[in-house]
Amino acid sequence: MxxxxxxxxxxxxxxxxxxxxxxxxxxxxxxxxxxxxxxxxxxxxxxxxxxxxxxxxxxxxxxxxxxxxxxxxxxxxxxxxxxxxxxxxxxxxxxxxxxxxxxxxxxxxxxxxxxxxxxxPFLAIARYVADELANEQQARIRWSLQAQRAVARAAQRPDGLISILAELENQLDCSAMLFDAAGARIRSPGDPPDLDTPIHDAVRAALEQGVRSSSRIVIDGQEFTVQTIGHSNRLDGALVLGGLDWADPAAADLAHSVIGLASLALTQKRSLEKAHHHLRAGLFEQLLKGDRVLATRTATSVWGGLPSAPLTVLVARRPHHSDFILDALEREAEERGGRVFFTERENRILVLTETPSPAEFLQLFSRHSIPVGTADAIPFEALSRGVAEAERALLHAIQTGQPSVAFREFLDRGMLGLLRAQKVGTVARGILRVLHDHDVDRGAELLTTVRVWVQNECAWDATARELGIHRHTLRNRVQLAGRLLGLDLDLLRDRLELWTAVQLMTED
The missing domain is CATH 3.40.1390.20 (HprK N-terminal domain-like)
Incomplete structure (x- = not known):
């Protein structure tokens, strides 16, 4: 006292x-x-x-x-x-x-x-106070040593990580919550459901920054400290302590000891995840080569299996500032027990899910402003095609600023839609500029003539009537346009090239 x-x-x-x-x-x-x-x-x-x-x-x-x-x-x-x-x-x-x-x-x-x-004597009062303060300090030191020993013993139990948190709560009469790198609560099976949404939000916000930090939040009048754990280039998780008196040196020392032990445990967990990432990369290459038997057997023994075909393939750019997305995908794969497979390939993140893909995955990438391309209904035998289609959709999402694009959107618009998505109108106008320049110099109407001609599906009579000219005049103009363009418009291939240029010249 x-x-x-x-x-x-x-x-x-x-x-x-x-x-x-x-x-x-x-x-x-x-x-x-x-x-x-x-x-x-x-x-x-x-x-x-x-x-x-x-x-x-x-x-x-x-x-x-x-x-x-x-x-x-x-x-x-x-x-x-x-x-x-x-x-x-x-x-x-x-x-x-x-x-x-x-x-x-x-x-x-x-x-x-x-x-x-x-x-x-005033000295008697001063000496009494000094003795009491010394006794209190010695008692606090003894308590600190006993508490440190209790935490060390807890760390030796099979569920050491959970035990040391429980011992910390017991010793300091505070609350202690540990979160993994994806912001999910690490709990023992007997823990009640987690309803602390503001704490979850604060933890995810701290982890998404990707740097070591310590912050404080107040919920219902109680102060909580959010301490991230790990290295700045890749965080391992976060520890949230509530109701702790940081001004008490003994209590602060015990809390720092627990942070150190938690950091060690999460680092070991991180090492296992890193090994899993390398294993996933190898299995994905096996799937691309068609060796599904070996990949399935390995994935079943480690994660419970692979997603069932038909597959949805998601491709996203890997963010450089944080590994939070990878940690979140690791959590999703763990919770879904083999129905999700993901890996890294160069600077891309690839995710395989069953078709239709759960909306949570698109929401996860969207929440972090990471564009995604998808391809669905892909059999394992056509996985390479699915990756290429999803990659193509991703490029379109990046170019147009959309959060996600599905490859089937391109199929709905056909090949011409794909060309329009590439914004090739400038190229088309460049090809047809020779006709425009000829018309300006000679006062002719070659460009208008070929436009009406292709719009009428290259029908001579209908085009001549619409332009109000003779069929021979029309043929002469078309042949001259072909010579200026370097095309033989009697050939289907060259007619298609002219038709495509006319269709795209007004795009952009």
Whole structure:
């Protein structure tokens, strides 16, 4: 128990008397911990005092018969501003009784004041406080050693990571929650469902930054500390501590010890995940080569299997600033037990799921502003084609700024739609510019003629009627346009090239 003015009055009840405040039963000011005791008769002792100190004086610095309240008021004001917890005034060596002006000043400034009578030595009070503080410090050191041993023993249990958190909560009467690199709570089977959404949000926000950090949040009046664990280039998780007194060195040391043990455990978990990433990369190459039997057997023994065909293939760019996406996918694969497979390939993240793909995956990438291309209904035998289609859709998503694009959207628009998506109108106009320049120089209408001709599916009579010219004139114009373009418009291939250029020249 800390030393307070109340405990000192109780110990020296025969030779002390509380003056300010008059009612001490519920007065909190006399229950403030005393961190040290000084005795001084200086007119201004504050340079030698600190917050939490108790001052004892016999009043020799005050005049014996003066009723002037100014020296008393300024004296007490300085003590209050310094954070002194109280003033003990000794009688009757210098003053036979307590000066009324000193009592009034203490009441005005709210500074606890008590009398020390019968010539009780100030040294006895100071020594008692020093001994109690030393005993309290030794007790705290003993507690710290015992708590450290208890945490070390907990770490040796089969569920060591959960046990050390439970021991920390028991020792410090606080709450401790550990989260993995994807922001998911690591819990024991008997834990209740997690309903702390604000804590989850704060943890994910800290992890998504991808750097070591310590932050504090307040929920319903309780403060929580969010401490990320791992290295700045790849975090391993986060520890959330609630109701912990960080100002207590022993408590802070124990918490840091637990953070270190948790970091070690999560690093080991990270090493296993890294091995899994290498294994996934190898299995994916086997799937691309068509060796499904070996890949399936290995995936079944490690993760429970592979997703069933037909597959949906998702391709996304791998973010450079954080591995949070990979950690989140690891969590999804673990929870879905083989119905999801993902890997890294060069600077891409590839995900295989059953068709239709769960919406959570697109939402995961979208939440981090990572564009995704998808291809669905892909059999294992056509996995290479599916990856190429998803890659093509990803490129279109990047070019158009869309969060996700499915390859089937291109199929709905056909080949011409694909060409339009590539914004090749500039190329088409460049090809047909020779006709435009000829028309400007000669006052001709070759460009208009070929446009109407291809719109009429190269029908001579319909085009001649629409343009109001003779069929021979139309043929002459088309042949001249072909020569200028370097095309033989009697050939289907060259007609298709002209038709495509005309269709695309107005795009962009």
């Amino acid at each position: 800390p030393v307070t003015i109340r405990s000192l009055l109780h110990r020296w009840d025969a030779s002390t008397r509380l003056i300010v405040p008059a009612q001490d039963e519920t007065e909190p000011s006399i229950d403030v911990p005393v961190t040290w005791v000084h005795s001084s008769e200086l007119p201004d002792p504050t340079p030698f005092l600190d917050a939490g100190h108790l001052l004892l004086t016999d009043g020799s610095q005050f005049p014996r018969r003066s009723r002037d309240r100014d020296p008393y008021d300024s004296y007490v004001a300085r003590l209050s501003e310094r954070g002194v917890v109280g003033l003990g005034f000794g009688t009757p060596l210098i003053h036979r009784q307590l000066p009324d002006a000193l009592e009034s000043a203490c009441r005005r400034h709210g500074l606890p004041l008590f009398l020390v009578t019968d010539l009780t």
